[in-house]
Amino acid sequence: METYLSSVKNSCHLLKLFLDSPKELGVTDLSKRLGLSKGAVHKLLITLESEGLIRQNPANKQYALGYTLLELGNKVLKDHNMVEFARPHMHRLASATKELVCLCVIDGTDAIYVDKIDSQYPIRFDIEVYRRFPLYATSASRSILAYQAESFIDGVLSEELRTFTQHSLKNPSDVKNRLTQIREKGYEMSSNLRNVGVTGIAAPIFDAAGQVIASISTIGPTDRMVPAQEDWIAAVLDTTRTISLGLGFKSSN
Amino acid sequence: METYLSSVKNSCHLLKLFLDSPKELGVTDLSKRLGLSKGAVHKLLITLESEGLIRQNPANKQYALGYTLLELGNKVLKDHNMVEFARPHMHRLASATKELVCLCVIDGTDAIYVDKIDSQYPIRFDIEVYRRFPLYATSASRSILAYQAESFIDGVLSEELRTFTQHSLKNPSDVKNRLTQIREKGYEMSSNLRNVGVTGIAAPIFDAAGQVIASISTIGPTDRMVPAQEDWIAAVLDTTRTISLGLGFKSSN
C-alpha cells in the first residue's frame, strides 16, 4: 500500500501553487488554496524557509520561492545526459532548417521541453522550456506518447482533454488516430493544433531498451514550413535516427 | 517559538543531498546520510515522487531529482526582477571589458551568481551559476557582505572559513579588513583568493531602501585585468551606480 507523508505532500502542493501565481503569495491566500489552516501553512512556510526553498519578503511579509530551488533545478539539468548528448545533433538540424528545434521528454503523464535552439529568422516561433504540458498537446509530445503502452495512453486520454486553439484535438479517438499515423510513418507533422499558424515536425528518440523517452521537433510559421516539409521531415528523421543509434538503440529492420 | 515540521525538513535535506552527489542515490545510502530508517526514507521518496520532485530509475530502482524541480527553479529565475533589470547594463559592461561579467545576490548567509555574460576571449575564466557559496569567498560576494549589519557579518565569519587556494583569506580579521577597504573605496579588486591567476573587480548594488542586495563583477585572467584595472574599475562602478539609481537608490552625497 502506498501511504504518503501528508505534510510533505502539502509542502509540494504549496511550492507548486507558485508556478501559476505571481511572484509572492500570502499565508491567508495559500491556506485557502491548499485547504489548510493558516497555522499549518505558516509552519510549512517557516520550515521551507529555513531550508531556503521559500523566502519571505521582509517588506510585505509575503512569501516567494527560494534560491535553493534554483540550485536543485540546475542539478536536474546537469544530470540530464540526453540534453548534453542531443545538443550537437540539434545544432546540425537547426542550421539546416533555421527554425526552432526542440528536445522534448516524457515525465509521468506530462511532457517537458528540456532544451531548444532558437530560430534564426527575425519572425520566429518560440516555446517555453522547463514547463509541463499534456502529452497529447503537441507533435513533439505525441511522438513520444505514440510509443507508450496502450494502457498508459488510455490513462492519459481518460481525463478531460485541454484545448489550446479551436483546431486542437478534442476527443480521445482523434488523438489515437494521430498516434496510429505516427507509428506508421515514424513522425508527425501538424499545424494549428497548439498554436494557430504554426506547424511542427516531430519524431521519436529510442533508447537502448527500445523505449521512446524523448523526441526532436522543428517548429515554425506554417507558410515557411509547408514548402520545405519534405526536406525537414527527412532532416528530423535523420537527426532522431542518429541520436537513437548513439544511445544504443538497435533498429529491428 | 519556531517549531518546524520534521518530515518536511527531512524531505528538504533529502533533496539537497543530491546537490553534491552523483545523479542517482539509493534508499540505503540516503537513510545513512539522513540518519533515518530505510522505511522512513522510502516513504519520503514515494511521496516526493508522486509530486514529481523525485523520480525513480526503473532499471536500477535508484532515485534522482525530478523535473518538477526544473519547473520550480525556472520560476525563481522568471520572478527575479533584478536579473531582467540588470541584464542590459551587464551587456554594456561586458562589451567594454570583454571579460566575464557576473550578477551576484545574497541569500541568507550565502551568495549565488544568478546571471553571467561570458568573456569574448578564447582563453577565459568561467564560474558556476545558481550554486551557493560563502559570502566571504569572492570579490562579488564580499562587496555585498561589506554593507550588511555588523552582527550579521560576525555571524557569517564565526564559522570555520573555507579556503579555495593557498592565498584564500584564512581568518575573520583578514576578511574584515577587506570589508573595511570595500566600504572606503566602494569596490574591491582581488587576485588569487578564489582561483589562482584570476582577478575580479566587484562593486555593490544598492536598492531603494539603501540596502545592498547584489553586486556586479568582472572577472578574468590577472595578466589581462591588471593593465586595464583603472578603466575596468571605473566601468564597474559606473554600471553599479546606474543600476542602483534605476532601482530607486538615492545617493546621500
Added chain:
DNA sequence: TACAACGTTCACTTATAGTGAACAAGTGGT
C-alpha cells in the same frame, strides 16, 4: 479613530511519522 485584513502564536487532540524487523528481488563472487 476605528475597522478590517494580515501574519503569527498557542494549547489541544487526533492522525501520522518514524522505527525496526521481516520480506522479496537481484547482484556478484566462487
Added chain:
DNA sequence: ACCACTTGTTCACTATAAGTGAACGTTGTA
C-alpha cells in the same frame, strides 16, 4: 549454478508531531 550479501519494499506498532481553530498583535485603510 549455487550461495551469500545487498538492495528496495512492506508492515504492525507507538511515541510524536501534524493540523485545528481561536486569539493575538500589527499594519494599512476608510
